[in-house]
Amino acid sequence: MSTKTTAPPQPAYLVKGSDPSLVAQAARAVIEQLVGDGDQAMMVEEFGGPGMDQVEVSAVVDACTTPPFLVERRIVVVREAGQMSAGDAKRLVEYLADPLPSTAMVVVSGGGTVPTSLTKAISAAGEVIDTSVGTGKARTQWLADHLKAGPVRLDGPAQALLGKHLGSDMGRLAGLLDTLAAAYGQGATVSAGDLEPFLGEAGSLAPWDLTDAIDAGQTAQALEVLHRMLTAGESHPLVLITLLHRHYRQMLRLDGSGARSPEQAAEILGIKSAFPAKKALAQVNRLGTDKIARAITLLAEADMDLRGSTALPGETVLEVLVARLSRLGGQRR
Numbered sequence: 001m002s003t004k005t006t007a008p009p010q011p012a013y014l015v016k017g018s019d020p021s022l023v024a025q026a027a028r029a030v031i032e033q034l035v036g037d038g039d040q041a042m043m044v045e046e047f048g049g050p051g052m053d054q055v056e057v058s059a060v061v062d063a064c065t066t067p068p069f070l071v072e073r074r075i076v077v078v079r080e081a082g083q084m085s086a087g088d089a090k091r092l093v094e095y096l097a098d099p100l101p102s103t104a105m106v107v108v109s110g111g112g113t114v115p116t117s118l119t120k121a122i123s124a125a126g127e128v129i130d131t132s133v134g135t136g137k138a139r140t141q142w143l144a145d146h147l148k149a150g151p152v153r154l155d156g157p158a159q160a161l162l163g164k165h166l167g168s169d170m171g172r173l174a175g176l177l178d179t180l181a182a183a184y185g186q187g188a189t190v191s192a193g194d195l196e197p198f199l200g201e202a203g204s205l206a207p208w209d210l211t212d213a214i215d216a217g218q219t220a221q222a223l224e225v226l227h228r229m230l231t232a233g234e235s236h237p238l239v240l241i242t243l244l245h246r247h248y249r250q251m252l253r254l255d256g257s258g259a260r261s262p263e264q265a266a267e268i269l270g271i272k273s274a275f276p277a278k279k280a281l282a283q284v285n286r287l288g289t290d291k292i293a294r295a296i297t298l299l300a301e302a303d304m305d306l307r308g309s310t311a312l313p314g315e316t317v318l319e320v321l322v323a324r325l326s327r328l329g330g331q332r333r
Helices: 020-035 057-064 086-096 116-125 136-148 156-166 170-184 192-198 207-215 219-231 237-254 262-269 274-309 314-329
Strands: 012-016 044-047 074-078 103-108 127-130
Touching: 012 020, 012 116, 020 074, 020 103, 020 170, 044 057, 057 074, 057 086, 057 103, 086 103, 086 116, 116 127, 136 156, 136 170, 156 170, 156 192, 170 192, 207 219, 207 237, 207 274, 207 314, 219 237, 219 314, 237 262, 237 274, 237 314, 262 274, 274 314
Parallel strands: 012 103, 012 127, 044 074, 074 103
Antiparallel strands: none
């Protein structure tokens, strides 16, 4: 995530991403850089956001086209832009064709998807700031970059512990680093032992963390991920079994389909990305028809158990299911 702004300020900024906390942090950083040493109360005008009325785009345009009074520039913040209609977005696009030099408009995505026309207009006239963390190597690099720019230095074991603990909840990173700086001082080197008392509850994990561990036959890892998703992620057991149903249903569709390449598998599954299709195809080839059928049977039995055919708690039902599925994953044909 970059919140870098250029001088002089751009006419418009778009802050977007999937994590509301990261989006809010980046938007706040952009606004603070634009305000500088000025008076935020006089420079910033906000529209939209939680607990506020729906954005009146005519009022936004009026604010953008009004020269600043007693301050260097006006900063017009439009929140929850993902809820904006195409018609309202068109009016902002028209404004950006000839923006007022003394105004900086900050558009914050919020829920939903920002209309493409507005995204393109801001990209052409100003700056788009994407707070997405990504997955795999991209997520690891994102964390490394933010730790490098942070107020304290974490040694190798502490970085590994932090990455594992936060999971997909990277919105907690900035606050945690500030807390460590307050406790140990700016620029201090923090070890895993120094870090551990400040970690609190473990963060949630992405769905593929569970399915990847099951596919690899890593029973202990799969159960650890399951518990994280049930507690930190607050996922209901029926939500998790639906996730597993979808995972094995993809394998069932590919089994016997004749798909030889990730692209062919993606077409059969009706998905755009070949990467998850490649993983599903590899697991089909690894398990074979009999084990896929066995997995579907286990899922059906667990689904019935969760819906009342047994007195076992939902967590126990899922633990047994995940252990059995991961044992299938660990056995090659």
